Amino acid sequence: MLNRAVLVGRLTRDPELRYTANGTAVATFTLAVDRRFGRGQGEREADFIPIVTWQKLAETCAHYLRKGRLVAVEGRIQTRSYENNEGRRVYVTEVVADNVQFLDGARGQAPADGGQPPAVDPFQDEATPIDLSDDELPF
Amino acid sequence: MLNRAVLVGRLTRDPELRYTANGTAVATFTLAVDRRFGRGQGEREADFIPIVTWQKLAETCAHYLRKGRLVAVEGRIQTRSYENNEGRRVYVTEVVADNVQFLDGARGQAPADGGQPPAVDPFQDEATPIDLSDDELPF
Amino acid sequence: MLNRAVLVGRLTRDPELRYTANGTAVATFTLAVDRRFGRGQGEREADFIPIVTWQKLAETCAHYLRKGRLVAVEGRIQTRSYENNEGRRVYVTEVVADNVQFLDGARGQAPADGGQPPAVDPFQDEATPIDLSDDELPF
Amino acid sequence: MLNRAVLVGRLTRDPELRYTANGTAVATFTLAVDRRFGRGQGEREADFIPIVTWQKLAETCAHYLRKGRLVAVEGRIQTRSYENNEGRRVYVTEVVADNVQFLDGARGQAPADGGQPPAVDPFQDEATPIDLSDDELPF
């Protein structure tokens, strides 16, 4: 009915880019979101939140983001389960991002994949949300 | 740095109320958040999102909410891991709610626990977020 | 860069439906969002937040919503200014909604405009956000 | 019932710090939130969103923030009206922030007010929301 998450944090590692069986790009990364607490707010901990992006946004993230970069992420919380290689059902909760903003201003840095920029303008504001529910995630 | 989730959905079952070693109330439940998709939006699926609440808000939720009730939940996404009874490390992602709004208007219904209302006014707007990071979750 | 508002509240009156010079539908209404405060949370006040919706979502809102209905609204905060009929510049801040969820379950009620349902399925989840920035708002 | 705004943008000028009749600190500033649109996302515009903060958070913002700084702001949308100096009723919509994150990493920069840091640790995560509804805003 309504499902929205907004996060600001840093990538714990470079994004991973894969493709589904029918060729749709999927990028995944983990966001470390710091949290302060305790009287005086001196203590610090982080939540590590798994992010998934699709299509052009996935390719943009894979191309421009890398470990340590600061980003804002908007999306919805998704739950899914899959059978792991030991035959166990594993439950996953992650954020499916439809908007990723680069907050570091590091456009001049070398891209994470060392390669060519994707054909589309990477600095777009919004992903085009298309029905991908039939896609089998490759992980 | 910034971590906010906002959800509207229905409880999949009555909340569970427990207490930590040092007596803090914790209530947990799962929210079914419907999602429509496909051309014509005819298809429907749900995300099932685990919710945790603490203290007075936990007792209020346990007392007034039950399976099927419509609520709005605000909180932050948290990740944690624990050792399960087979000695495996299990990773959990859930929403720690600091605001739960009852949207059904079913205040006159029998409470989920059939008992006495909690001492505090249940229709408060915001939980008082206190540092509970040392608390060992009983699950 | 990132601009998201999420609201749950009730319409203060029936939505108003208008059309821009080039025929785009625009619906406006005001949302009363209750807030509790004070020790004991006994006191209650409301914020009255102006909402704008466009296109199909506008027609759906105008057709199905009416004064008093409970809705969840997602969108971005927008500021604009215009010259009023006394020649003064007036500044307006409002929420441009791209998702409106009907929370009352009053699908069987008479529609606000007493007429035919719009051709599209009204119970869609997401508006199709199209560039309307050149449209001159008729108010 | 539920009222949450999340913004990332830049200050259009240094914050203004004032005090209410009974000595409560209030800081105000405007956030420019860029938006991209059009095919290719080449066009760019901004929403200019008025922000209000109270108490310690107000003093922290006034002390550390200045024009151009990038921040994330969380809060609720508030509407109020007041009589201006011409005797007209003016309606204002603004975001009352309870969390402001500094995203520039410019902790070493000279503070906006050129003075002493406030006594409290400025890098706290959350404002302590206290009932200030009786306070008369000095503007």
Added chain:
DNA sequence: TTTT
């Protein structure tokens, strides 16, 4: 298994 985690980022600054």
Added chain:
DNA sequence: TTTT
């Protein structure tokens, strides 16, 4: 393991 899921709600209307």
